[in-house]
Amino acid sequence: MPGKTLKTEAVVLRSIRYGEADRILHLYSTARGRVNAIAKGARRPKSRFGGRLEPFFRLDLLLHEGRSELLTVTNAATVDGYPRLRASGPALGAAARACDAVLRLLDAAEPNPPAYNLLCRYLAMLDDPALPRAAGVETALSFRLKLALAAGFSPELASCARCGEAEHLSGFSGAAGGVVCAGCEAGSFELSGEAHRFMVEAIARPLAEAPEAGERELRQVERAVGETLEHHAHVRLRSAA
Numbered sequence: 001m002p003g004k005t006l007k008t009e010a011v012v013l014r015s016i017r018y019g020e021a022d023r024i025l026h027l028y029s030t031a032r033g034r035v036n037a038i039a040k041g042a043r044r045p046k047s048r049f050g051g052r053l054e055p056f057f058r059l060d061l062l063l064h065e066g067r068s069e070l071l072t073v074t075n076a077a078t079v080d081g082y083p084r085l086r087a088s089g090p091a092l093g094a095a096a097r098a099c100d101a102v103l104r105l106l107d108a109a110e111p112n113p114p115a116y117n118l119l120c121r122y123l124a125m126l127d128d129p130a131l132p133r134a135a136g137v138e139t140a141l142s143f144r145l146k147l148a149l150a151a152g153f154s155p156e157l158a159s160c161a162r163c164g165e166a167e168h169l170s171g172f173s174g175a176a177g178g179v180v181c182a183g184c185e186a187g188s189f190e191l192s193g194e195a196h197r198f199m200v201e202a203i204a205r206p207l208a209e210a211p212e213a214g215e216r217e218l219r220q221v222e223r224a225v226g227e228t229l230e231h232h233a234h235v236r237l238r239s240a241a
């Protein structure tokens with residue numbers, strides 16, 4: 001068939017039944033960021049794709065690129081299927097929310113290695129029974145902050161997003177895109193020092209070392225990230241936990 005072949009690694013974000021026996025895959029790929037592909041015959045009992053075209057699978061793919069925007073899967077090999085993640089309700093929920101966030105926030109067909117590596121690292125952590133904190137809300141919010149950074153929508157945390165003042169940072173404004181000082185707090189909500197510290201540390205530390213914080217602080221963090229993305233990326237994320 002005319003067209004060319006694209007070889008890439010990708011994570012299955014969503015897998016949709018299509019027609020009699022096909023699947024449409026929403027993929028996050030190393031070569032091209034967000035792409036969609038059809039796997040013909042994938043739901044037949046003896047399909048050569050087996051069960052690996054399910055959400056969260058990390059795959060080595062050969063994709064045929066014709067005239068349509070939809071690529072065609074010609075070969076799929078498993079890099080990691082994260083089998084233990086699939087046996088845990090909290091880990092499954094966290095993985096689903098992570099893939100949903102990638103779908104909403106990283107919709108461009110262009111490579112973004114930090115975002116891809118972050119998603120794979122999070123899935124591997126959720127698959128590791130020695131890391132029970134991975135499925136918790138602290139790690140979910142750290143993932144969200146790092147994903148926002150990779151997408152270019154990280155909130156301003158070092159100084160007031162309106163006037164640049166470095167002291168008395170007591171509020172957060174999604175419209176301003178970051179922390180705001182007492183003099184610029186119109187339209188902001190209260191952000192505790194603890195919540196502010198959580199965000200700074202979550203971005204600075206590896207995902208496996210997500211900081212701890214109280215429930216109230218974590219709600220403030222979720223709201224801060226959510227409002228920043230609503231105002232600047234025009235996406236609304238599902239609840240983090």
Ligand SMILES: [Zn+2]
Nearest residue numbers: 160163181184
């Ligand atoms: Zn200010």
